Amino acid sequence: MLDTTPCVQTKDFDFASGSASLSARLYLPETEPKVAVVIHSATAVPREYYQHFARWLAAEQGIACLTYDYSDFGHSLRDKLKTSEVTMADWALVDMPAARAEMRRRFPDALQWSIGHSLGGLLGPVQPDIDQIDRMICVCSGLVTLSDHPWPYRGLAWLFWHGHGRLAVNALGYLPGKAVGIGADLPGPVYWQWRSWCTAPQNYVPQIGDALPEARWAQSNTPVDLFTFEDDQMVPPDAVWRLADLYGPKARRHLLSPNEFGAPEIGHIGAFARRNWAVWPRLIA
Numbered sequence: 076m077l078d079t080t081p082c083v084q085t086k087d088f089d090f091a092s093g094s095a096s097l098s099a100r101l102y103l104p105e106t107e108p109k110v111a112v113v114i115h116s117a118t119a120v121p122r123e124y125y126q127h128f129a130r131w132l133a134a135e136q137g138i139a140c141l142t143y144d145y146s147d148f149g150h151s152l153r154d155k156l157k158t159s160e161v162t163m164a165d166w167a168l169v170d171m172p173a174a175r176a177e178m179r180r181r182f183p184d185a186l187q188w189s190i191g192h193s194l195g196g197l198l199g200p201v202q203p204d205i206d207q208i209d210r211m212i213c214v215c216s217g218l219v220t221l222s223d224h225p226w227p228y229r230g231l232a233w234l235f236w237h238g239h240g241r242l243a244v245n246a247l248g249y250l251p252g253k254a255v256g257i258g259a260d261l262p263g264p265v266y267w268q269w270r271s272w273c274t275a276p277q278n279y280v281p282q283i284g285d286a287l288p289e290a291r292w293a294q295s296n297t298p299v300d301l302f303t304f305e306d307d308q309m310v311p312p313d314a315v316w317r318l319a320d321l322y323g324p325k326a327r328r329h330l331l332s333p334n335e336f337g338a339p340e341i342g343h344i345g346a347f348a349r350r351n352w353a354v355w356p357r358l359i360a
Contacts, residue, residue: 083133090143092173093165098122098150099143099177102129108139111182113174115195116142117215117344118163118269119250119258121149125192127349136359139185141178145170147262157248159262163269164287167198175204190358191216192347193310199299200290200321201283211299211322212358215307215343217314218278218321228308236270278314280321293323302329302346302358309343331357 084103089096100122112132114125122142129140144151145166147159171189179187186209191199196213199205217223224232234240235257244250250261261269272279283290292299299322303315312330319326333341336353345351346358 083130090173090177092146093169095146095151095161095170096153097143097146097170097173099141099174100126100129101181102133102140102142104133104137104139106137108137108182108185110136110188111139111141111178111185112188112190113141113143113171113178115171115174115189115191116145117193117195118265119252119261120192120344121259125347127352128347128355131352131355132359138188138359139178139182141174143170143174148265149259156260156262159249160264161262162264163194163272164198166194166265168202168288171195171198172202172204175208179207186210188212190214193343196301197318198279198287200292200318200323201288203288205292205295205297208297211297213299213301213315213318214346214358215303215310215315216301216318217303217310217312218280218317219273219310219314220276220278221274223311223314225308225311232273232309236274240266241270278317290321292321293325295323298325298327299323300327300329300358302331304341304343304346305330305332306340307343329357 082105086101089098122144125142129142132138132140147161188210189208190212192214193216196216199211221232240255243255244263244266249263250266252258252260279287301315301319303312319328338351341351346354
């Protein structure tokens with residue numbers, strides 16, 4: 076069972092990301108870590124959601140772990156949300172590399188791992204610091220489009236992109252995540268870019284080399300593992316495998332079933348829930 080007895084020290088601090096300052100929490104093991112991990116959150120999921128997984132990494136695996144909130148989100152929100160100009164690409168191309176740079180600064184002798192949940196692994200192939208990552212682990216990250224979702228979830232997604240979600244952002248200038256049932260509140264530009272990708276036939280792929288950098292991962296030697304769950308309706312396995320193709324032929328693909336872990340469901344969000352701790356060793360094996 077999950078052992079929470081070993082001592083884990085936590086430190087709260089801010090670090091720079093471009094012109095922004097991001098709020099972070101560092102989980103430290105009792106001994107000098109040989110591996111340092113950054114957890115890159117899913118869209119609309121605050122850093123606190125990953126606290127039990129981060130504590131397990133530190134206590135049970137001896138891994139230093141950083142959790143943080145993206146620019147203008149969660150604890151990193153510094154002004155009124157409706158005035159934010161930050162985009163989803165800013166989170167992926169500026170904030171994520173900045174978080175990894177912070178861990179390299181603090182643990183220069185440790186292996187540097189990235190664990191990306193959904194959005195956290197989605198733009199890995201176009202990020203600027205690929206050669207400074209020792210291992211990438213993507214959990215439920217995929218090039219999802221509306222046609223990937225099974226019914227009736229597809230109808231709910233259509234309403235989010237074309238109905239109540241769109242109307243709410245137009246009215247308020249930001250997405251009231253809690254009110255529309257999608258998680259925490261999001262900056263308006265994040266929603267619009269997220270919407271444009273998820274309603275396009277190939278997600279963000281046509282923007283590579285134009286609005287987004289070239290995809291370089293396939294030419295690198297950085298290993299990547301992509302995990303997906305059979306019951307994920309938000310980003311089904313086919314969408315994950317398309318992202319795996321973008322990561323290149325050496326990307327390792329893992330299709331998991333909740334039954335393997337004695338869980339009734341895991342879905343898109345549940346892999347990092349405390350109740351599903353049995354999944355965690357598989358993710359870092």
